[in-house]
Amino acid sequence: MRDIASKTGLRADLLGKRAAMPPEARSAAGRSIRDALLSVPEIEMAGTIAAYVSIGTEPDTRSLLFALWKRGTYVLLPRLLPDGDLDWASYEGPDSLVPGARGCPEPSEPPRGPGAVASADVVLAPAVAVDRTGVRLGRGGGSYDRALARVGPAILTVALLYDAELVPTLPSEPHDQRVRAAATPSEGLVRFA
Secondary structure: OHHHHHHHHHHHHHHHHHHHOOHHHHHHHHHHHHHHHHOOHHHHHOOEEEOOOOOOOOOOOHHHHHHHHHOOOEEEEEEEOOOOOEEEEEOOOHHHEEEOHHHOEEEOOOOOOHHHHHHOOEEEEEOOEEEOOOOEEOOOOOHHHHHHHOOOOOOEEEEEOOHHHEEOOOOOOOOOOOOOEEEEOOOEEEEOO
């Protein structure tokens, strides 16, 4: 129970710091992350990438999604299911996004099922923080822990973060799924052992 309480407090603190960032700093961070990710070999060669549409103060992914799509990468985006799991559907450009569950933009294309994430060559995941061993702190709903559990051990999974959100250590629980890397504006792609 102590880990849950400490995760809740840490999440609130980090989200408060995100909200305090000037919009132009958030925009610049999103561009830096996009540019770093577009030059990662696994992303350059990926046929399919599972990603997400950023919301609120998350590092911006919209220009990254567009760039991947324009260069011919098949991009899967999540659709939140009533039970909190994630279904996946094809991104067909910015005009293919519609308001989904909880107001989150999602693709209007037909759903491919929760298991579709397993076909991705790379998975980009949102996070509030990640530690240097790959422990990921999400928003607390468990949606991405379920999705990441479906991804094979050789697949590159990357959390997108602001610089201060890559931390030395985080509390974790048995169901928490680690990511294999994080992308930050200053460090680019940081791989974990």
